[in-house]
Amino acid sequence: xxxxxxxxxxxxxxxxxxxxxxxxxGQFQPRTLERNAFLLQxxxxxxxxxxxxxxxxxxxxxxxxxxDVTTGFFSGGHVALEFASFFNRTPSQEHLQALTDCAGxxxxxxxxxxxxxxxxxxxxxxxxxxxxxxxxxxxRMLNQITETATARYESLLKTNPEILLHAPLKHVASxxxxxxxxxxxxxxxxxxxxxx
Amino acid sequence: xxxxxxxxxxxxxxxxxxxxxxxxxGQFQPRTLERNAFLLQxxxxxxxxxxxxxxxxxxxxxxxxxxDVTTGFFSGGHVALEFASFFNRTPSQEHLQALTDCAGxxxxxxxxxxxxxxxxxxxxxxxxxxxxxxxxxxxRMLNQITETATARYESLLKTNPEILLHAPLKHVASxxxxxxxxxxxxxxxxxxxxxx
DNA sequence: GTAATTTCTTGCCATTTGGCAAGGGCCAGT
DNA sequence: ACTGGCCCTTGCCAAATGGCAAGAAATTAC
Numbered sequence: 001x002x003x004x005x006x007x008x009x010x011x012x013x014x015x016x017x018x019x020x021x022x023x024x025x026g027q028f029q030p031r032t033l034e035r036n037a038f039l040l041q042x043x044x045x046x047x048x049x050x051x052x053x054x055x056x057x058x059x060x061x062x063x064x065x066x067x068d069v070t071t072g073f074f075s076g077g078h079v080a081l082e083f084a085s086f087f088n089r090t091p092s093q094e095h096l097q098a099l100t101d102c103a104g105x106x107x108x109x110x111x112x113x114x115x116x117x118x119x120x121x122x123x124x125x126x127x128x129x130x131x132x133x134x135x136x137x138x139x140r141m142l143n144q145i146t147e148t149a150t151a152r153y154e155s156l157l158k159t160n161p162e163i164l165l166h167a168p169l170k171h172v173a174s175x176x177x178x179x180x181x182x183x184x185x186x187x188x189x190x191x192x193x194x195x196x
Numbered sequence: 197x198x199x200x201x202x203x204x205x206x207x208x209x210x211x212x213x214x215x216x217x218x219x220x221x222g223q224f225q226p227r228t229l230e231r232n233a234f235l236l237q238x239x240x241x242x243x244x245x246x247x248x249x250x251x252x253x254x255x256x257x258x259x260x261x262x263x264d265v266t267t268g269f270f271s272g273g274h275v276a277l278e279f280a281s282f283f284n285r286t287p288s289q290e291h292l293q294a295l296t297d298c299a300g301x302x303x304x305x306x307x308x309x310x311x312x313x314x315x316x317x318x319x320x321x322x323x324x325x326x327x328x329x330x331x332x333x334x335x336r337m338l339n340q341i342t343e344t345a346t347a348r349y350e351s352l353l354k355t356n357p358e359i360l361l362h363a364p365l366k367h368v369a370s371x372x373x374x375x376x377x378x379x380x381x382x383x384x385x386x387x388x389x390x391x392x
Numbered sequence: 393g394t395a396a397t398t399t400c401t402t403g404c405c406a407t408t409t410g411g412c413a414a415g416g417g418c419c420a421g422t
Numbered sequence: 423a424c425t426g427g428c429c430c431t432t433g434c435c436a437a438a439t440g441g442c443a444a445g446a447a448a449t450t451a452c
Contacts, residue, residue, distance in 0.1 A: 063342045069341060083327055084330065084331050084334075087323065088324075117316070126323075130326045130327070134279050135280045137330065137337065141267070142259075142265065144337070144340055145373040168430090178410090179410055179411080181430090181431075182409055185431085187431095346438095364398085364399065365401095375440055377400090377441080380400060381401085384402090395451085396449105396451075398449070398450080401444100401446080401447090403444090405440100406439105407440070409438075410438085411435090411436080411437090412434090413433095421426090
């Protein structure tokens with residue numbers, strides 16, 4: 001079945017049985033995005049809880065000086081979502097844009113709440129997604145504070161190489177908290193060190 | 197009633213009525229901590245969902261080089277908790293330690309789940325606490341990436357001055373991602389600029 | 393009250409990173 | 423095929439921050 005990846009994602013939490021996962025997955029609707037299309041624009045309220053099957057998205061804001069700052073990447077097998085806007089029903093600060101063609105499965109806020117109400121196991125699952133988001137962000141923060149720019153780049157290279165294949169350097173740079181010229185030099189340095 | 201601050205915290209989400217908040221608050225038990233006492237030690241599983249009435253706590257880890265890194269501060273009026281350990285029932289990576297004498301109200305994991313099950317409005321509230329945690333951390337991350345050390349210090353000074361009153365400089369420094377000597381210089385500079 | 397410990401500051405210099413601008417390569421649209 | 427626009431790199435120098443060590447100040451322990 002085409003929803004297999006979504007079902008496996010629901011099961012990955014260890015909080016529900018396969019039949020339960022299949023039934024929940026049945027509620028999701030297909031969603032595709034072409035490269036450069038926006039899943040969400042700043043100022044709008046997010047209404048799609050999207051599980052990304054394949055493709056790559058990035059989240060970004062415009063900072064005070066008008067520069068783009070990439071706040072996150074979402075790759076296949078994960079939920080691609082601006083939690084704050086979706087759950088609080090408030091206008092998003094962020095844009096979510098496809099870096100490559102994307103395909104996935106979504107449910108709306110109303111559907112999600114109905115499912116939370118009806119299915120305790122899905123409730124638990126929803127909580128675990130939020131907690132995972134917190135854990136990821138926390139470890140990124142710790143990495144940001146304790147590691148040099150070079151180490152942060154190498155760590156991204158190890159854990160999320162697909163990002164570096166599809167995202168332009170400047171997006172990766174602002175995500176890592178360095179300028180694009182610095183990242184270019186870091187990358188040049190890494191290549192040289194690795195090649196010797 | 198002494199639980200008033202907790203009740204007001206429950207109400208702050210706008211997700212329940214006063215009688216509901218009062219009844220939920222009644223389930224919490226009092227908790228005090230003396231300065232330097234640990235609410236949670238790394239390696240143990242957190243089992244107290246603590247609302248902090250007054251006092252100040254800090255969360256910290258030991259990084260690869262054996263240095264303390266402060267990952268967060270918790271002040272009165274907020275939940276002081278290591279979400280990952282509490283919700284996933286896994287050993288904590290972090291220590292939570294009182295910087296001043298503290299007092300608050302807690303419920304255990306079992307109690308919290310029973311309440312989530314029995315009271316949909318408390319479930320929603322629990323979710324909103326998680327989402328707030330994510331928002332806070334995200335904005336800290338953005339601040340870390342886009343602002344200089346000086347700006348980060350000044351922003352902390354504005355939004356959480358109580359931290360600077362009670363936490364030693366080195367803890368604040370690692371929280372802000374600078375060395376303690378740099379923070380000392382930043383502070384000297386700010387004083388001078390402000391005083392002129 | 394005194395000694396021990398921790399905390400904070402400061403000087404000196406090294407390292408890391410940023411800012412700017414120029415140039416080359418590559419891709420997309422016509 | 424041409425052309426304009428990104429994308430990436432690189433040189434030059436400036437600015438920000440770190441590392442280390444010494445000493446003053448404050449706090450804590452006995």
